[in-house]
Amino acid sequence: MQFSRVLSSQEIIGLITYTLRNYPNLSRAELATMLPVTPATLTHHVRELIDGGWVEEQSARRNNTGGRPRMGLTLRNEAAYAIAMTVSPDLLTGAIVDFGGHIIAKMRLEHPMGQIPSSLQVIQRMTDVLLERYPHQSGRFAGYGIAIPGIWDPESETVVFSPNLQEWAGMKLRELIRRSTDTEPTLVENDADAAAWGELWFGAGRDVQDMMYVLCDTGIGAGIIIQRQLIRGQNNSIGEIGHIFVDSSDSEFLCGCGQYGCLEALGSLTALQRYHAGGMTLSSSLGRVSRYLSIGLGGLINVLSPQVVVLGGRMLAMYPDLWPAIVRDTRSRLLNHLTHKTQLILSPLEDNAPLLGLAGLLFEQELARSQGQAIHTVSPSQWLTRHDPSP
Ligand SMILES: [Zn+2]
Incomplete structure (x- = not known):
């Protein structure tokens, strides 16, 4: 990684x-060769992370010459935990994630999430069950995040x-x-953006x-990431590629969104199932979806020139034959x-991508909060019932 400014x-x-x-298990010297900071700065921050309980240093390895054991640095998985949920129109998924990026509990509930207030009750039930499984004895609670299939405005706190x-x-x-659950998410994020963060930190990115x-x-x-930063645009609205126009005849x-010819109307899981239910063979339905997706994706790749494009979501999990067709088209x-x-x-992260992305964001926030401040350890239920999200 290259940086052209002071970090x-x-x-x-x-x-x-x-x-x-x-x-994992890098020595300080190895870490120093990988990061664009001076050895003194690195030592200072590694010490801070060890003192804060985020990282431990163990004599876990011997060097090749059989000399004294080398000290290896490792993240403490139990240093912090986050609760993450992702909302789909027909499904709620939730998990507890540890600081190392491991999912230690996970739940899925099928429910028509558009129906309010029953969807809020489902969120409440899942929060309660996850809190029961929360490892209360250890670690900081980094927060509760929820990913939604829509644009979230953090200023007005409105979808x-x-x-x-x-x-x-x-x-x-x-x-x-x-109001409905006595809990409050500390972070709300668009689902594709959350998944992009997940892949950036833990997966293909x-x-x-x-x-x-x-x-x-x-x-x-x-979710579009340039120079390892998520691009948001006005209204947090970059990335709505479902509304790229892909066909004038169909x-x-x-x-x-109220328009005809959108990629989402013609190349999504909903569209695929409509084609098939309308009498088209599965093979032709897949071909049609792949063609529309490739129009949208091809155009975007030509404009943005990313190194990697990661595709996820249930459509690819349910119809594995679609993948080679999309790549080819x-x-x-x-x-x-x-x-x-x-x-x-x-x-590679499948439906864990948005959950891990939310957790990663919450851990970054918690790390930032812990810098220069006394380390605070609170139980998640305390945290969740607090109305002020600031520490
Ligand atoms: Zn549209």
Whole structure:
């Protein structure tokens, strides 16, 4: 990784923990060769992380010459935990994630999430069950995050747009969850953006600067990362690729946004199932979806030139034959110089990607909070019932 500017303490701490998560048991000297900081700065921050209980140093390895044992640095998985949930129109998934990025409890509940207030009650039930499984004896509680299939405005704390969960538009989500469940998410994020963070930190985006995550589910959305930063745009709205126009002749299905010809209306899981239910063979339905997806994806790759494009979501899990077709069709639309440079990867994290992304964001926030402050350890239930999300 290359940096052309001075890094802040928070960025250095983030880099150290990111590197140790992916390369456990590095010695300080090895870590120093991998990061763009002076040995003195590194020693200072490693000491801070050890004192804070985030990292431990053990004499776990011997060097090749049989000399004295080398000290290896490792993240403490039990240093912190996060609760993460992701909402789909018909499904709620939740998990407890530890600091090392391991999912230590996970739940899925099928429910029509557009129906309020029953969807809020389902969120409450899942929160309660996850809290029962929470390892209360150890670690900090880094927070509770929820990913939604729509655009979230953090300033007004409102769901701005959610074509596949239209009842949620205008919803003051944090306020509503707080009122109905006595808990409050400390973080709300778009689902594709959360999954992009997950792949960046824990999956196919490790060691990559520029990547795109494309969620292929009942809707289609993307999280776009340039120089390891998520691009948000005005209204937090970048990545709504489901509403790219892909066909002027096909006005069979109206998109949730009110237009015809959108990628989401013609190339999503919902579209695929409609084609098949309408009498088209499965093979032709898959071919049609792949063609529309490749129009959207090919155009985006030509514009953004990412190193890696990760595709995830239930459509690819349910129809494995779709993947080779999408790769072939998309490659055929790329500019020559990108054909072999942009890698198309099937998400290795599958439906864990948004959960891990939320957890990663919460851990970063908790690390930032812990810097220069007394380490606070509170139980998650204390945290969740607090109305003020600040520490
Ligand atoms: Zn649309």
